[in-house]
Amino acid sequence: MERLDVPVVSYNARTAAFMAGEGFALAADGVYRDAAGRSYAAVLTGKPAPGSAVKTWGCQMNEADSEALLGQLRQMGYGVSDGDDRADIILLNTCAVRGTAAEHALGEVGRLRRLKTERPDVLLGVCGCLTQMPETVAYLRQHAPHVDLVFGTNNLDDLPSLLRRAYRDEAQTVDVWAQSPATVEDLPAARAAGVRAWVNVIYGCDKYCTYCIVPTTRGRERSRRPGDVVAEVRRLAAAGYREVTLLGQNVNSYGHDLGAGYDFADLLADVAQVDGIRWIRYTTSHPRDFTPRMVEVVAAHPQICEHFHLPVQSGSDRVLRWMNRGYTRAQYLDLVHHVRRLVPGASITTDIIVGFPRETEDDFRATLDLVAEVGFDNAFTFQYSPRAGTPAARWEDPVPPEVKHQRLERLNAVQYAESRRHNEALVGTAAEVLVEGPSRKDPAVFTARTRTNRLVLVPAVEGAGGRFGRARLTAAQTWTLHGEIEALDEETPGAPRAG
């Protein structure tokens, strides 16, 4: 892969220069203020303490982008509102991978028309993967004039100047870039309080799987420099974070574009040297680029959790070819065997699509067969639906919807039984866990996660949130384990909400 030589710019330096031009400087409280002490947001909105709301659809990369949007808003002087009706700016960070996520986001755009009628001074912005698609921009121009600002994934770090234009422009401000001209470092991120943090390591994807819109919406692969990644992880450890998840559409491609003979195995090994980081996770992997050396590095570093998410998508070689996945069934199984040989007790999860165009009953049986052979701990399963803008969407789609549905049901029946079998095998054992905190449904129940990324529900223990410990596993369901906290490690002060 050729070296892309994407320049690296500092968000802080670039924004300080922009703000200086606007008459603002970063004050001691971390907010850009003018000579009179008014925040940039206060001047833009005409309100002393404007509020903001960011709504997110989609994957972890979008979650991390929303943290960066909130971080920028905070540095401009916006507070975080607990509800649309108190927000002065609302940003919708959209997802384009599946039709449902797109429909939900555009539904929200429609729903907010009323709020804009009642409060025309609210600034409504739409960003994320959906706006990288020209048909979405055309739709928003034509059908959603109440949206003030439309921008994409490649310029979300340009929020201060985008907002200045949006507040000044009468008409809808649209600024979507096909490719990011630079990798932007030291973006302020408003991270969730606690001990777990996302760390982007590579942006974009060059794999062009025929069913996937991501290469269109996220652009070419651009790796962050290793030193910048490790420095960020060090800062997180110093701030009290104990678990980092290295993020990318395809983390295993990391480094290919840097031309330095440094790849994801090297990055994992370097991140594992950072004191204070107890657990390292990474997502999303691509079997095609998951080298044996990467498995060896996982095996050699106890900080790196033994959970491998290896999206296989299909068990049929010809369907894998049509998907442009770049590996065969045999190569995938070799990788699985290598993982199992080097990392005993590893959990292996996957993604599978059924009903891909021209998939026959034999192709589907090959998928069922592979699922039985691997014995995945868990799988995210989908029936194929064409995504506008992808190569496969232009192909005939002869598999009838009811057949797709039946295949999904047959696959789920096999996988659910397998997931349950894996969980049941753990009942009576103890596992190292990170206690997350109160479950959404019941505050008397805490959620915890094992190194193998299993969800464990435990009775609430005061002060256990954000702490590592050991849980005795007492019962199993298909996706969830139940247990009791047996011991909690010395309290590690989690990070207060940053930004």
Ligand code: SF4
């Ligand atoms: S590897 Fe394939 S499925 Fe994954 S983001 Fe890239 S193009 Fe999409």
